[in-house]
Amino acid sequence: MAWRIELAGKALKTLEKLDRGDARRILGFLTDRLGHEDNPRRLGKPLRGDQEFWRYRVGDYRLLCVIEDERITVVVLRIGHRKEVYR
Numbered sequence: 001m002a003w004r005i006e007l008a009g010k011a012l013k014t015l016e017k018l019d020r021g022d023a024r025r026i027l028g029f030l031t032d033r034l035g036h037e038d039n040p041r042r043l044g045k046p047l048r049g050d051q052e053f054w055r056y057r058v059g060d061y062r063l064l065c066v067i068e069d070e071r072i073t074v075v076v077l078r079i080g081h082r083k084e085v086y087r
Helices: 009-017 020-034
Strands: 004-007 045-047 050-058 061-068 073-081
Touching (some): 004 009, 004 020, 009 020, 009 073
Parallel strands (some): 004 073
Antiparallel strands (some): 061 073
C-alpha cells in the first residue's frame, strides 16, 4: 500500500531554501522510502508526550509529521536542522 505524502506550506518553504543535496535527500526519503512503506510508523518515532506527531531523521534534518490513517496520508508539517526544529 502506498502512502500519499503532503507538504504543509511551512515545510515546503523550508525545503525550497535548502541546498539541492539536502533537499534531494529529503524528497528521496519521502517518496522512495516513506511513500512505499506499509506502516510509516516503523521508520519514525513519536514525539515525547504526544503520540499524534511523528519525527523522521534524514541526515542532520528532522521531519515533523502527522500520520492520517483514514486518508492514507503523511503530512509533513515542519522540516528543520536537528538543532533548531524542536524549538
